[in-house]
Each structure stands twice: as structure tokens, then as C-alpha cells.
Amino acid sequence: MTAQLAQLYGMGCLAMVFFQVALIGGLPLGAWTQGGRHRGALPWPGRLTAALSVPVHLYQGLAIVSAAGFPGLAWPLWTGWVAFGTSFAVAVLSGLSPSEEERAVWLPVTAVMAALAFYVMAMTLAG
16 A cells, blocks of 8 residues: 555656646746735746746655655655655645635645655655
8 A cells, every 4th residue: 555655645746746837837826826925827936936846846756656665766765754844844834825725725735745755654664
């Protein structure tokens, strides 16, 4: 089950990457990200922030998948804990967002993602 939950986490990270790509492309999703400060399309600094988050999401997904023992990935175990910590921090920040839309969508999504990452990493401790 750990492998399947790691895959689910990885797919969630890919979904977040697609969302960031949509933001970079100028889709009017500003209310659902970055505190909802910008309704509509993000300005260029917001798009740059979205672009910088793409590799972070990709590395998070790969770190958790690697921790689950997928062949071909032999990342250090600490990278999975960093991915979990980042997921947890994002969930907390989503819950504190002033944007009602961001809280409604991203708080549950990121909370589930953090729980998935924690489960996978806890199973690495169990052996």
C-alpha cells in the first residue's frame, strides 16, 4: 500500500505542476493562489513564483516515490522528510491564506498530500 500512496502523492505533485503551468501561462486563477492577492491572471512576479515552484513540486514527488523504494530512484531518505515538511508547511500556509477560494481548494488537497507523505515516510521507519 505504501507504493500506491507514494504514487498518489506523485500524481498530486504533477497536478500541482499543471496548475503552476496554467498560472505561468496567464490563466485567471489568481484567486486560488498566493493568498488571492491578484484576481484574474497573476502579474509577472507572481508567475515567476509559480515557475520557481514547479521544480519544488517535481522534487517533492520524486523524493516520496524514492522513499517508497521505486527502482531507479535511490535518493537519500532525508529528501523524503524534506518533502513531507514542505507539504506540511504548504498545508498550514493554505489554511492561513486570506483567500477563501485558496483555503477551500488547497487546504484539503495539501493536507491530504502531507498525510500521504507522512505515511510513506513513517513506513520507512517501520522498516
